[in-house]
Amino acid sequence: MSETRRAVEAALQRLDRFKPKDRVLTLDRLTVLLEALGNPERKLPPTIHVAGTNGKGSVTAFMRAMAEAAGLDAHVFTSPHLVRFNERIRLNGTLISDEGLLDILMRVEKALEGRDITFFEATQAAAFLAFSEIPADLLILEVGLGGRFDASNVIPGNAVSVFTPIDLDHQQFLGNTITKIARDKAGILKPGCRAVSAIQLPEARAQLLAEADELDVHVSFLTPDEIGAVRGPLSLSGAHQFSNAALAAKALECWGHEAITPEAIQRGGVTAKWPARMQRLSDGPVPRLAGGLPVWLDGGHNPHAARALASVLDSLDAEAGERRTMLVSAMLANKDAAGFFGALARPGLQVFTTEIAHGHDSFSAEDLAAEARKAGVEASPQPGFSAAIQAAANAGAGRILICGSLYLAGEVLELNEELPD
Numbered sequence: 001m002s003e004t005r006r007a008v009e010a011a012l013q014r015l016d017r018f019k020p021k022d023r024v025l026t027l028d029r030l031t032v033l034l035e036a037l038g039n040p041e042r043k044l045p046p047t048i049h050v051a052g053t054n055g056k057g058s059v060t061a062f063m064r065a066m067a068e069a070a071g072l073d074a075h076v077f078t079s080p081h082l083v084r085f086n087e088r089i090r091l092n093g094t095l096i097s098d099e100g101l102l103d104i105l106m107r108v109e110k111a112l113e114g115r116d117i118t119f120f121e122a123t124q125a126a127a128f129l130a131f132s133e134i135p136a137d138l139l140i141l142e143v144g145l146g147g148r149f150d151a152s153n154v155i156p157g158n159a160v161s162v163f164t165p166i167d168l169d170h171q172q173f174l175g176n177t178i179t180k181i182a183r184d185k186a187g188i189l190k191p192g193c194r195a196v197s198a199i200q201l202p203e204a205r206a207q208l209l210a211e212a213d214e215l216d217v218h219v220s221f222l223t224p225d226e227i228g229a230v231r232g233p234l235s236l237s238g239a240h241q242f243s244n245a246a247l248a249a250k251a252l253e254c255w256g257h258e259a260i261t262p263e264a265i266q267r268g269g270v271t272a273k274w275p276a277r278m279q280r281l282s283d284g285p286v287p288r289l290a291g292g293l294p295v296w297l298d299g300g301h302n303p304h305a306a307r308a309l310a311s312v313l314d315s316l317d318a319e320a321g322e323r324r325t326m327l328v329s330a331m332l333a334n335k336d337a338a339g340f341f342g343a344l345a346r347p348g349l350q351v352f353t354t355e356i357a358h359g360h361d362s363f364s365a366e367d368l369a370a371e372a373r374k375a376g377v378e379a380s381p382q383p384g385f386s387a388a389i390q391a392a393a394n395a396g397a398g399r400i401l402i403c404g405s406l407y408l409a410g411e412v413l414e415l416n417e418e419l420p421d
Contacts, residue, residue, distance in 0.1 A: 004098040011105040012085055015123065020116040025149035030121040034154060036111040037125060040132035041155050044139050045075065048251055049152065051143040051185040052164025052198070054304045055244050058236055058274050059164055060140050062248035065235075066268030068093060070259040072137040077127050077152070079120070079144045082276055082299075082410035087420050089127050091134050095421065104129045120144055124151035137257070148187020157190045162251045163197040163219075164244070166204040167304035168336070178203045186211035195219040196250045198243060220254065222247050234269050237278035239315075240308040245269045275420040276409035278312055284416040286402075289389040294399040296325075297413070299406035301335050306343035309403060313344065316399060326397035327351040328388045329368065329404035333361050337371035340404065341379075350378045350395060352388040356407045368404075385411070 001009075020029065034041055048063065050056050057078055067074040073092040081087040089096040104126040112122065124144075131139055138159075143150045166182045182204040189195060189212055197208060199222050212219045227246045234241050249265045276299040281287055287295045296316075300309050317324050327344070329351050331337050341351065353369045356362035363371070365381035365388075372379035382388035385408075392400050402412055413419065 002098065004102060008085070008098050008102050008105065011102060011109065012119075012123075014109060015105065016119045018112060018115070018117045018122065019119065025146070027149060027151070027154050029115070029117045030125060030151050030154055032115065033108070033111060033117060033122070033125050034128065036113075037107065037129060040125075040128040043132040044128065044155065045131070045136045046159040046255065047139045047141050047155055047157075048160045048162060048255060049141050049143065049155070049158040049188050050162045050164065051147040051150075051188050052162075053167040053181070053185075054300070054302065054308070055164035055198070055240070055247075056142050058241060058244040058272075058277055059162065059248045059251070060142050061236070061272045061274035062245045062268060063140050063252055064090075064093075064268075065272035066248060066252055066260070066265050067138055067140075069267035069271065070257070070261065070264035072257065072259055073135070075131045075134070075136045075139045076142075077124075077131070077139070078142045080406055081420075082406065083414045083419050085123070088123070089130055091130060092136055096130060100130065101126075118151075121151045138255075143185070143188065146181075146187070147185040149184075150188075153188055158188065158193040160251050160254050161188050161190070161193055161195040161217075162247065163195070163200070163208060164247065165198045165304060166200055166208075168302065168339075179207050182207035183211065189215050189217050191215045191217070193217060194254045196247065196254050197221045198247050199224075220250070222250060226250060230269065231266055232269075235272045236274055237280075238308060238312045240311070245272075275413060275418075276406065278309075281412070281416050282418060284418065286389065286412060286416040289386055290393045290397075290400055293393055293397060295389075296399065296401045297409055298401065298403045299409040300403055301331060301340065301405050303336060303339035303343045306340045309401070310344050310346075313346070313401065324348055324397070325399050325401050326392040326395060328354065328385070328392055328400055328402045329372075330354045330356045330365075330385075330408045331363050331368055331404040332356065332407070333363050333367075335404075337363060337368055337404075338374045340375075341372040341377045342375035345376050350380070350392070350397075352391045352395075353379055353381050354383075354385050354388040356405055357385075357411055358407070360407050362405075385415075
């Protein structure tokens with residue numbers, strides 16, 4: 001590890017120590033910090049703001065690829081990262097350098113002057129600094145949590161607000177109903193902005209429309225015909241990606257830049273990259289642990305994501321005959337594990353459970369296996385990730401899908417020496 005890399009890691013650790021004593025969701029702390037930094041959030045390129053429960057990363061990846069295929073320069077903010085924090089901040093197509101990242105982190109730390117702030121708020125301020133100082137045609141800004149009180153929502157306006165499918169997740173922060181969660185996510189709407197949405201559950205659609213009506217904002221919802229018009233094959237696997245690509249195209253068309261042509265949209269659909277979303281791992285240490293079996297990786301971690309994964313599993317197993325896909329999984333302890341596995345349940349499915357490393361609040365392998373069994377899935381707890389992979393291979397898997405957590409996905413990519421770029 002280089003000296004600059006060590007300095008970046010040290011700066012990130014210091015920012016994590018400023019955390020406030022309460023867990024109240026508010027934008028006040030970040031507003032004060034941004035004022036000390038000269039309000040970089042007011043000096044951004046036209047911004048497409050993306051909220052939702054699932055699909056935000058894929059929609060963002062498709063938008064970036066389509067914009068770049070049109071010859072446009074796009075900044076991108078996503079979270080969380082998989083391996084390196086740099087992945088969160090992409091400047092005109094390239095991940096921020098260690099030198100550039102260290103500079104903005106140090107400036108944020110200096111501006112804080114010891115004030116309490118969450119890690120995400122501090123690093124969002126750092127991202128705004130980077131985006132404000134390098135010209136671009138577009139900023140694609142992904143919401144971290146919810147919408148209304150998410151740190152990304154300090155921006156004064158959006159070119160377009162985008163809503164991917166809204167479902168249950170992060171209930172401890174956003175509420176335990178679809179309506180409450182949709183209300184929070186609708187908080188990214190701004191007077192005078194344009195808005196597009198995926199096809200939504202009825203209660204989410206109703207709430208988005210109610211919030212939009214108060215601001216006199218029109219929300220254009222994706223239609224089955226628009227999804228059907230997407231020409232494949234796409235670079236990201238799964239039938240659900242056609243909806244994500246169609247939503248990305250709809251958002252860019254709503255933005256209205258003359259460079260966004262049908263040809264650019266089509267090229268972007270076949271060039272988009274998004275790690276750990278039904279990604280087949282290249283030859284490396286992880287597939288070798290599995291004895292050379294095909295190994296797939298997906299960071300999905302809630303029931304809605306599992307329903308999309310289920311259709312992918314159906315396709316994989318239909319193509320491969322009798323030797324079926326087996327799962328290796330770890331999950332954060334605050335996730336609906338039984339709901340996740342219930343959406344994946346099918347005759348003969350086996351899951352080999354493990355824990356997430358690096359101190360995350362993870363289900364134990366035993367507790368996660370118990371949650372899987374509640375959902376009717378055969379489960380076997382394992383003492384570690386390597387043991388889980390080998391157990392799946394020894395059980396006769398035709399292929400292995402690693403799933404349940406983006407943190408697990410990051411560990412796997414690092415272990416397999418496939419750093420996102």
